[in-house]
């Protein structure tokens with residue numbers, strides 16, 4: 061497996077970034093370019109042989125043997141080129157594939173380290189485009205573009221030397237239009253790069269729209285919004301086509317201009333070269349081989365247009381990849397080996413105030429509470445009151461100010477992220493299940509070392525074992541993306557089982573029993589009792605019945621703790637909790 065490096069890319073230019081990845085393959089690249097030199101050398105010799113044949117024909121000194129020998133030599137060289145071309149492709153293109161893979165690994169590792177704030181701001185579709193389109197452009201730039209560039213420099217220079225050796229005077233005339241080609245490239249470079257970046261952005265938009273539409277396809281159909289979604293996607297596609305046409309337009313002018321300039325070299329050769337032949341300054345063989353050399357020089361130069369295009373795209377894409385790699389996570393983590401034994405699970409929030417962005421309002425305000433090790437806290441409150449936010453802060457998903465959240469009397473900022481997260485089993489409000497078997501989903505925290513008995517044990521606690529056994533493949537049943545073949549309640553209970561399997565000292569259930577009926581809920585609660593006793597637990601709920609047995613309960617209201625106490629104390633207070641309890645008890649009775 062190719063390892064990605066975790067180097068700091070802060071001071072790297074996009075081109076330097078690509079080159080630094082290529083440098084690791086210098087041996088393969090050097091060998092590849094040597095083979096390429098050999099192929100180019102053969103290409104350069106062939107016109108010489110043709111020149112020789114033509115000259116001996118013109119001299120009438122040719123014999124069947126000399127011509128046959130020359131023809132066989134050309135055939136032999138062509139065959140040798142065939143073999144050598146395989147090797148240079150292999151030796152030069154392979155590193156570009158490895159560069160692509162290594163960058164992909166670095167990018168993925170980076171994504172795994174970034175905090176939730178980044179994913180709140182970034183669309184999945186944009187990231188998909190980065191992983192597919194941009195890496196593809198970088199691969200082309202570090203592979204085919206390099207070959208093209210080398211060919212352009214080597215073949216052009218060598219051809220020029222051969223031309224000079226035939227006739228310096230004729231060479232002077234015929235290369236006159238060529239500096240103009242280089243001038244045009246330099247002049248248009250920035251515009252091409254900008255237009256290509258626009259194309260990539262437009263592609264991001266298509267990718268995001270497609271991804272969102274597919275993820276939300278059931279909602280779209282449910283609200284009969286197919287037309288609106290189609291129009292949105294068509295608009296993104298139109299913009300993509302427009303941006304591409306802008307890019308094509310500039311190439312449409314550039315390519316023919318360069319081809320025309322290159323052709324004018326041939327025109328000069330025909331006009332001036334033919335007079336040289338007539339004046340015996342040049343043999344017919346030299347004239348013909350000169351034509352070959354001019355082609356060998358001009359075509360790589362024309363191809364520089366294509367090379368240039370690939371390089372520009374590669375640089376623009378490399379810049380985008382660097383942007384991702386240089387993104388700083390606002391939650392600092394360390395790579396310290398996780399050690400869950402270090403964390404016992406005493407939790408304290410001290411005057412915790414939190415807002416998601418600097419310009420938004422406070423979502424939590426001066427929240428203070430303490431849960432001793434092995435204790436349980438129930439959290440209840442209206443939607444949007446800050447319950448999930450509170451749980452996220454405990455998992456250090458968002459940046460927490462120093463001196464606000466403590467675990468085992470240690471500031472959460474001083475606990476290595478990996479240790480912290482290893483000590484917390486978190487069942488989020490919207491559980492995500494992977495497109496894998498049910499067993500793999502439950503055993504997710506065990507890195508594939510899944511003990512079937514253990515899995516069944518936790519599935520039984522979460523009251524989902526019987527449901528699983530009813531499926532044709534039982535625990536081996538594959539679930540589709542987001543577990544679409546399962547009901548909401550089944551998904552919730554699988555997520556609970558998954559959390560129970562993790563060997564952690566803190567358990568957070570965020571509204572995790574909302575989709576199960578009251579009978580199953582009380583069964584799960586009964587089953588969970590011994591588990592909860594072993595861990596410090598935070599149970600977020602909308603139903604009083606879910607949290608009434610907790611050691612302490614807080615009622616969150618607009619980010620503040622409005623009520624705090626045991627179930628009995630809160631019922632006695634005649635506040636929000638008591639009213640909610642009364643209302644829900646009446647509903648359950650009816």
Ligand SMILES: Nc1ncnc2c1ncn2[C@@H]1O[C@H](COP(=O)(O)OP(=O)(O)OP(=O)(O)O)[C@@H](O)[C@H]1O
Pocket residue numbers: 180416417423441442443444445446447448449450489571
């Ligand atoms: N990622 C986020 N970025 C910005 N604001 C957010 C984000 N997540 C939540 N909020 C806001 O923070 C407030 C509290 O949200 P939170 O999800 O904590 O509420 P909750 O009590 O869990 O609600 P519910 O009972 O519906 O789950 C809401 O006003 C919400 O709009």
Ligand SMILES: [Mg+2]
Pocket residue numbers: 447448449489570571
């Ligand atoms: Mg919530």
